[in-house]
Amino acid sequence: MATTVPQINVGDDYREKYGFFDPEKFVFKAKRGLNEDIVREISFMKGEPEWMTKMRLRSLDIFRKKPMPEWGADLSVIDFENIFYFLKSTEDQSKSWDDVPDDIKKTFDRLGVPEAERKFLAGVSAQYESEVVYHSLHEELSKKGVIFLDTDSALREHPEIFKEYFGTVIPPGDNKFSALNTAVWSGGSFIYVPKGVSVDIPLQAYFRINAENMGQFERTLIICDEGSFVHYIEGCTAPIYTTDSLHSAVVEIIVKKGARCRYTTIQNWSTNVFNLVTKRAVAYQDATMEWVDGNLGSQITMKYPSVYLMEPGAKGDVLSIAFAGKGQHQDAGGKMVHVAPHTTSTITSKSISKAGGRTSYRGLIKVHKGAHDVKSFVKCDALLLDDESISDTYPYIECDENDVNIGHEATVSKVSDEQLFYLMSRGIPLVEAETMIVNGFIEPFTKELPLEYAIELNRLIQLEMEGSVG
Amino acid sequence: MADFEIRDLRVSVEGREILKGVTLDVDRGQVHAVMGPNGSGKSTLSQALMGHPAYEVTGGQVRFKGVNVLELAPDERARMGMYLAFQYPTVVPGITMANFLRTALNAKRGYDGKDKSKAIKPKEFRAMLKDSMHTLRMDDSFLSRYINDGFSGGEKKRAEILQMAVLKPEIAILDETDSGLDIDSIKYVSEAVNALRGPDLGVLIITHYTRILEHVRPDFVHVLVDGRIVRSGGPEVADLLETTGYAEWGVKEEPVAAGIEEA
Numbered sequence: 001m002a003t004t005v006p007q008i009n010v011g012d013d014y015r016e017k018y019g020f021f022d023p024e025k026f027v028f029k030a031k032r033g034l035n036e037d038i039v040r041e042i043s044f045m046k047g048e049p050e051w052m053t054k055m056r057l058r059s060l061d062i063f064r065k066k067p068m069p070e071w072g073a074d075l076s077v078i079d080f081e082n083i084f085y086f087l088k089s090t091e092d093q094s095k096s097w098d099d100v101p102d103d104i105k106k107t108f109d110r111l112g113v114p115e116a117e118r119k120f121l122a123g124v125s126a127q128y129e130s131e132v133v134y135h136s137l138h139e140e141l142s143k144k145g146v147i148f149l150d151t152d153s154a155l156r157e158h159p160e161i162f163k164e165y166f167g168t169v170i171p172p173g174d175n176k177f178s179a180l181n182t183a184v185w186s187g188g189s190f191i192y193v194p195k196g197v198s199v200d201i202p203l204q205a206y207f208r209i210n211a212e213n214m215g216q217f218e219r220t221l222i223i224c225d226e227g228s229f230v231h232y233i234e235g236c237t238a239p240i241y242t243t244d245s246l247h248s249a250v251v252e253i254i255v256k257k258g259a260r261c262r263y264t265t266i267q268n269w270s271t272n273v274f275n276l277v278t279k280r281a282v283a284y285q286d287a288t289m290e291w292v293d294g295n296l297g298s299q300i301t302m303k304y305p306s307v308y309l310m311e312p313g314a315k316g317d318v319l320s321i322a323f324a325g326k327g328q329h330q331d332a333g334g335k336m337v338h339v340a341p342h343t344t345s346t347i348t349s350k351s352i353s354k355a356g357g358r359t360s361y362r363g364l365i366k367v368h369k370g371a372h373d374v375k376s377f378v379k380c381d382a383l384l385l386d387d388e389s390i391s392d393t394y395p396y397i398e399c400d401e402n403d404v405n406i407g408h409e410a411t412v413s414k415v416s417d418e419q420l421f422y423l424m425s426r427g428i429p430l431v432e433a434e435t436m437i438v439n440g441f442i443e444p445f446t447k448e449l450p451l452e453y454a455i456e457l458n459r460l461i462q463l464e465m466e467g468s469v470g
Numbered sequence: 471m472a473d474f475e476i477r478d479l480r481v482s483v484e485g486r487e488i489l490k491g492v493t494l495d496v497d498r499g500q501v502h503a504v505m506g507p508n509g510s511g512k513s514t515l516s517q518a519l520m521g522h523p524a525y526e527v528t529g530g531q532v533r534f535k536g537v538n539v540l541e542l543a544p545d546e547r548a549r550m551g552m553y554l555a556f557q558y559p560t561v562v563p564g565i566t567m568a569n570f571l572r573t574a575l576n577a578k579r580g581y582d583g584k585d586k587s588k589a590i591k592p593k594e595f596r597a598m599l600k601d602s603m604h605t606l607r608m609d610d611s612f613l614s615r616y617i618n619d620g621f622s623g624g625e626k627k628r629a630e631i632l633q634m635a636v637l638k639p640e641i642a643i644l645d646e647t648d649s650g651l652d653i654d655s656i657k658y659v660s661e662a663v664n665a666l667r668g669p670d671l672g673v674l675i676i677t678h679y680t681r682i683l684e685h686v687r688p689d690f691v692h693v694l695v696d697g698r699i700v701r702s703g704g705p706e707v708a709d710l711l712e713t714t715g716y717a718e719w720g721v722k723e724e725p726v727a728a729g730i731e732e733a
């Protein structure tokens with residue numbers, strides 16, 4: 001039998017599955033708004049070392065001084081004073097599933113966390129509110145020296161390695177939102193894979209916002225030591241809320257000589273969330289960094305996973321999809337910075353716009369002087385489902401070297417009447433036919449996902465498509 | 471009353487009338503051939519019968535099992551038991567033939583994602599494909615390829631007949647199924663069509679050439695010229711066309727028996 005992704009209809013229980021929310025149960029809830037006292041309080045509550053407190057305060061200062069970006073999506077509506085910057089929903093990290101409080105467990109049951117774990121999880125780091133409440137790490141990984149913790153715990157338990165790398169790939173001053181994140185970060189994942197260790201099973205974390213007006217500022221740091229391999233997966237679903245929410249994460253990855261890291265994201269924030277994420281990796285000699293990035297939800301997403309190719313043989317890949325429905329703007333893409341010669345990169349971007357939604361591809365290929373024998377290929381395909389939807393492309397190339405091979409290919413297409421007629425002539429109803437065409441369009445992305453995620457993504461697409469009727 | 475009745479069908483494309491009143495009855499168990507020169511309206515007939523949105527029906531009726539199908543969407547017509555084998559099957563990237571066939575079959579069985587008992591079981595599905603694929607000389611790798619993507623002309627046409635075998639229609643319209651086929655492919659396709667022939671299936675073969683009719687013998691032959699059926703009769707009409715072509719109706723063209731087209 002062919003390897004196909006089953007089409008499963010989950011239309012009716014979507015709200016039940018993704019839109020529910022449990023009564024908020026907080027041990028501590030900070031006030032709305034942002035000032036030095038709040039930042040100090042966050043750091044104090046977490047019992048952080050002084051250097052981190054100082055770094056947070058310095059970052060707050062940078063955040064205040066930096067202007068809002070004037071390119072990309074319209075961010076003027078974000079009210080930073082109306083956001084909670086820190087919540088903690090249970091007092092301590094839970095060591096095993098039994099210790100997880102019942103209401104939180106219920107949330108994860110509906111999300112399928114335990115089931116996923118039974119199947120193939122090596123470790124689950126599930127973020128609920130601002131902090132990780134449940135965490136388990138497979139014994140074998142532990143024996144191999146792999147560290148997989150929430151970022152707060154990692155700071156406490158592995159301070160040296162943490163301090164060595166934290167903020168080195170994305171310094172606070174990189175952009176306004178990386179400064180904000182560094183000031184108020186909470187939660188996220190920390191992974192260290194020692195030399196030569198290959199983690200065969202994807203490491204996963206489930207993220208979730210469950211408090212109105214609560215910003216999520218998780219901070220992820222992954223270090224792949226020489227010759228190691230890890231695949232990290234984050235999947236996000238969010239409850240439906242009426243007021244605006246801000247998600248501003250920072251992900252830093254260091255891929256050392258001969259190592260490979262894959263980072264897979266499926267993001268489906270509710271459509272009032274501003275999703276402004278800075279993701280960057282540095283890849284050293286013969287190292288490979290792969291970003292697999294899917295953006296479906298949110299009101300506005302601005303996200304451009306990037307790879308700095310620091311030494312010969314380094315390779316960077318970005319494979320992304322974006323789906324923008326009514327009132328959504330997905331401004332996504334990728335960035336490849338060729339610092340060293342003999343480095344290669346590819347960016348493949350697929351976007352779908354419907355019901356007036358807008359997708360933008362924004363990408364940069366930068367080649368430093370002396371980085372000869374560089375190969376880079378960018379391919380962006382946009383699919384428009386109707387006449388009111390919008391797609392635009394902003395491909396930037398900055399090249400200071402002659403001996404390079406850079407290619408760019410872009411297509412914009414519509415779901416064709418011929419394809420719809422063909423599928424419908426076989427008895428397949430209109431919406432299902434449209435869904436098939438869209439799922440077919442993003443298949444190059446879907447096939448890179450673990451099966452569970454591929455099914456989930458196809459379901460989400462189906463739900464989005466069903467919403468387009470009438 | 472015939473199972474499938476076309477009554478004075480008039481169809482326009484981009485405001486130009488192509489079919490100028492076509493009347494035709496097909497009963498299950500019968501094979502009809504509609505033959506005509508280029509530009510006579512053959513493809514318009516097949517597309518309009520299946521409900522392509524670009525073909526505007528300006529008059530007449532098409533009744534299938536007593537229902538005026540012109541009021542139905544293409545998928546509804548298909549689920550009622552109509553089938554069109556396309557002259558130019560459409561490419562749909564990213565969807566495997568297996569997925570496509572299963573989705574179409576499940577749609578026909580009334581499976582809407584909820585009542586699992588209506589969905590085809592994998593084993594049953596597999597068995598269903600096996601014989602037809604053998605007759606059509608198609609191997610398993612075909613099922614994991616994307617819909618018509620990178621298919622040769624012959625593969626596309628064979629795939630159309632495989633879909634027909636899976637969906638088991640009551641009225642099948644074969645639009646130029648023999649065009650672009652090599653001799654072997656014509657043989658396999660014809661064998662498969664003949665295997666599907668029976669009291670429950672009515673077939674309407676639309677063709678320019680007589681080649682396929684040598685393998686799939688029609689019970690009735692109709693000649694379509696300039697949007698009208700100008701002659702109807704038995705298989706002897708096809709034999710006549712093979713020697714005289716459409717000259718009788720003022721159409722100058724190559725002999726009808728030829729017709730090895732580009733693949």
